[in-house]
Amino acid sequence: MKKYPLAMKTCLLAAGVLCALGTNAALAHITLETQEAAVGSTYKATLRVPHGCEGKATTAVRVQIPEGVIAVKPMPKPGWTLQTKKGKYEKSYQLYGETLTTGVKEVDWSGGNLLDEFYDEFVFRASLAADLPAGQMLYFPVVQECGDATDRWIEIPAAGQAEDALETPAPGVKLLPKK
Amino acid sequence: MNAAQPSSTIRLHTGPLAWLVAMLVAIAVLAMPGHAFAHAALVATDPADGVVLTQSPARFSLTFSEPVSPLVLTLVRPDGSQLTLASFRLNDQTIEIDNPETLKSGTHVLSWRVVSVDGHPVGGSALFSIGAPSAAPVAAEAVDWTLRAAIWAARLFFYAGLFLGVGGAFALAWLAEDRRRGQRFVAAALLFGLAGAPLSLGLQGLDGLGAPLARFAAPAVWKTALETSFVWTVLIGLIALGLALLSLAGPSGLRKLSASAALLGVGAALAASGHAIAAEPKWLTRPLVFLHGTAIAFWAGSLTPLGLALRQQPAEAKVFLRRFSRAILPVIVLLAASGIVLAIIQVQEPAALINTSYGRLLLLKLALLLFLFTLAAVNRWTLTAPAEAGDTEVQRRLARSIRIEVVIVLAVFGVAAGWRFTPPPRALAIAAAQPVTIHIHTLKAMADISITPGHAGEVAASMMIMTGDFGPLDAKAVTLVLSKPESGIEPIKRPATKPGDGTWRVDNLIIPIPGRWNARLDILVSDFDLVKIEAPIEIRSD
Numbered sequence: 001m002k003k004y005p006l007a008m009k010t011c012l013l014a015a016g017v018l019c020a021l022g023t024n025a026a027l028a029h030i031t032l033e034t035q036e037a038a039v040g041s042t043y044k045a046t047l048r049v050p051h052g053c054e055g056k057a058t059t060a061v062r063v064q065i066p067e068g069v070i071a072v073k074p075m076p077k078p079g080w081t082l083q084t085k086k087g088k089y090e091k092s093y094q095l096y097g098e099t100l101t102t103g104v105k106e107v108d109w110s111g112g113n114l115l116d117e118f119y120d121e122f123v124f125r126a127s128l129a130a131d132l133p134a135g136q137m138l139y140f141p142v143v144q145e146c147g148d149a150t151d152r153w154i155e156i157p158a159a160g161q162a163e164d165a166l167e168t169p170a171p172g173v174k175l176l177p178k179k
Numbered sequence: 180m181n182a183a184q185p186s187s188t189i190r191l192h193t194g195p196l197a198w199l200v201a202m203l204v205a206i207a208v209l210a211m212p213g214h215a216f217a218h219a220a221l222v223a224t225d226p227a228d229g230v231v232l233t234q235s236p237a238r239f240s241l242t243f244s245e246p247v248s249p250l251v252l253t254l255v256r257p258d259g260s261q262l263t264l265a266s267f268r269l270n271d272q273t274i275e276i277d278n279p280e281t282l283k284s285g286t287h288v289l290s291w292r293v294v295s296v297d298g299h300p301v302g303g304s305a306l307f308s309i310g311a312p313s314a315a316p317v318a319a320e321a322v323d324w325t326l327r328a329a330i331w332a333a334r335l336f337f338y339a340g341l342f343l344g345v346g347g348a349f350a351l352a353w354l355a356e357d358r359r360r361g362q363r364f365v366a367a368a369l370l371f372g373l374a375g376a377p378l379s380l381g382l383q384g385l386d387g388l389g390a391p392l393a394r395f396a397a398p399a400v401w402k403t404a405l406e407t408s409f410v411w412t413v414l415i416g417l418i419a420l421g422l423a424l425l426s427l428a429g430p431s432g433l434r435k436l437s438a439s440a441a442l443l444g445v446g447a448a449l450a451a452s453g454h455a456i457a458a459e460p461k462w463l464t465r466p467l468v469f470l471h472g473t474a475i476a477f478w479a480g481s482l483t484p485l486g487l488a489l490r491q492q493p494a495e496a497k498v499f500l501r502r503f504s505r506a507i508l509p510v511i512v513l514l515a516a517s518g519i520v521l522a523i524i525q526v527q528e529p530a531a532l533i534n535t536s537y538g539r540l541l542l543l544k545l546a547l548l549l550f551l552f553t554l555a556a557v558n559r560w561t562l563t564a565p566a567e568a569g570d571t572e573v574q575r576r577l578a579r580s581i582r583i584e585v586v587i588v589l590a591v592f593g594v595a596a597g598w599r600f601t602p603p604p605r606a607l608a609i610a611a612a613q614p615v616t617i618h619i620h621t622l623k624a625m626a627d628i629s630i631t632p633g634h635a636g637e638v639a640a641s642m643m644i645m646t647g648d649f650g651p652l653d654a655k656a657v658t659l660v661l662s663k664p665e666s667g668i669e670p671i672k673r674p675a676t677k678p679g680d681g682t683w684r685v686d687n688l689i690i691p692i693p694g695r696w697n698a699r700l701d702i703l704v705s706d707f708d709l710v711k712i713e714a715p716i717e718i719r720s721d
Contacts, residue, residue, distance in 0.1 A: 064707040
């Protein structure tokens with residue numbers, strides 16, 4: 001793991017807090033590694049956590065599964081407690097001949113201690129329903145807890161609003177047409 | 180002298196008058212306020228607030244949460260000049276306004292004032308820029324001088340009716356020997372009062388809504404007027420005027436009684452509304468205003484009938500003069516004492532006499548009163564005794580002096596009517612401490628933000644958060660962000676706390692400069708749902 005020098009850390013922290021300069025340049029944000037995925041396929045979501053909340057160590061990462069993402073299977077992480085919350089989908093989906101109406105709606109990794117100077121990834125695998133709108137962004141709101149402090153990467157841009165305008169944007173993936 | 184024939188010019192029918200009074204009382208009872216209701220809220224504007232356009236828009240539109248009717252639509256250009264927007268269409272909950280001219284580049288303000296179905300006015304403004312933003316023009320509240328002049332004139336007529344008319348009727352009933360002298364003058368004054376009273380009420384409604392004179396007959400205007408406390412002054416005043424007419428033209432048995440009731444009615448009318456009775460301690464100011472008003476009516480009202488009697492029928496006038504001069508001294512003492520105490524309560528400190536418009540008008544009134552009192556003193560102590568004795572030359576001088584007194588009294592009424600436009604220092608202090616409140620209404624959430632006091636400096640903010648359709652919203656956390664773009668000031672971000680009464684609060688907030696700030700609320704509805712709503716808020720300077 002690379003240790004970031006102090007000056008660079010401060011710079012990045014300032015950049016992340018003051019304004020988002022674009023998902024590639026805003027290195028303090030939690031983002032998804034694979035930024036594009038075809039609908040109707042399996043997607044391996046890798047949440048990259050480059051920083052704690054304003055310097056504090058991350059102790060929990062919670063992600064809310066949006067509608068249309070089904071059959072979610074998170075990857076356990078040593079040193080972290082993995083929990084999932086299940087709920088009803090808004091409609092029923094067909095997957096490998098089975099009809100799915102309920103499934104995982106929230107994934108929680110908690111009890112860990114990821115220092116600000118370290119980097120980690122939180123992974124889960126899911127199926128993107130075929131009727132998700134291709135060409136649009138799909139957002140996964142993530143709450144990052146660092147003890148008492150919380151960073152909420154949950155802002156979803158309104159229609160026509162640039163993602164750069166948000167201070168704490170949710171990680172998103174661009175949906176591509178079905179292959 | 181034809182004592183047998185009643186004065187044919189003044190035979191008034193009391194029937195229609197009684198109907199008028201009854202109708203007005205009925206209106207007052209029906210319009211009794213006692214309900215609180217939500218007002219219309221701005222949902223969207225086109226152009227949106229703060230947007231930069233490339234060219235001048237052909238039309239503007241304002242969308243509200245319910246159908247509204249516009250009162251004032253103004254466009255303020257970047258140089259501060261104002262343009263009234265007169266061409267508009269109502270489209271359900273939207274007002275579509277045509278833009279009459281091509282706008283130059285710079286920041287413009289679309290300033291609007293509408294009244295919703297429940298009659299409550301709501302105002303606001305939207306900023307937009309053409310080409311590039313410039314410094315936001317200050318839209319000074321344009322004073323409608325025709326409206327002001329009309330309000331002042333109507334007040335003056337009303338005062339003339341109450342003081343000169345009712346007071347004159349009282350003098351004729353109680354002091355005068357021959358009641359015919361001065362009857363015409365008194366009746367004319369009463370008619371002026373009857374005209375001035377409803378006019379004053381309607382104009383009060385116009386002023387309350389900020390509407391132009393042309394909307395005088397609009398029902399919303401009268402509805403607003405009937406909800407103010409001034410309606411009581413007008414109603415009681417009309418009853419007093421009616422009673423005075425009754426004493427003039429009605430049965431002789433009722434004359435003294437109705438005149439006395441009318442005189443007391445004048446005091447009651449003045450004590451029913453206004454700045455003076457709103458001052459603390461109320462148990463003192465209300466009776467003082469009552470006494471002050473009644474005393475003025477007695478004194479001012481007696482002057483013209485007395486003067487006319489002295490000039491035309493000196494012999495009969497002796498009794499009038501004697502009764503008047505015996506009664507007037509305690510009345511003047513009451514008048515002066517009540518006036519002084521009220522002035523002290525309103526002005527609060529001597530410096531305010533020069534610093535505020537209210538104080539300056541008071542000084543003018545005092546100067547006129549000084550003149551009046553001197554004249555009255557001269558009349559009383561040098562002219563009265565010989566006039567009572569029957570010296571006709573002195574009587575004529577006295578009559579002339581009284582004429583001058585009447586003119587000064589009218590000038591004093593004019594100055595007092597001017598107080599309608601100048602709040603007393605006491606009220607100014609209260610106004611400075613008033614909060615500024617804004618209402619933000621979006622589909623997802625709605626908030627009322629109140630900043631107390633509403634001027635720059637140390638303030639506290641209180642917020643009430645609801646869902647977009649007025650339901651309760653139990654947010655997990657609320658953050659208030661105040662920013663002033665182009666000011667070079669970093670946005671002020673403060674988490675709000677819950678004091679436990681259903682509101683959210685931010686204390687120890689310091690707003691460094693006055694002007695147009697942007698207030699944003701970040702409402703955490705659930706762990707994964709953040710709603711941001713914002714609106715501009717005007718912070719006053721001290």
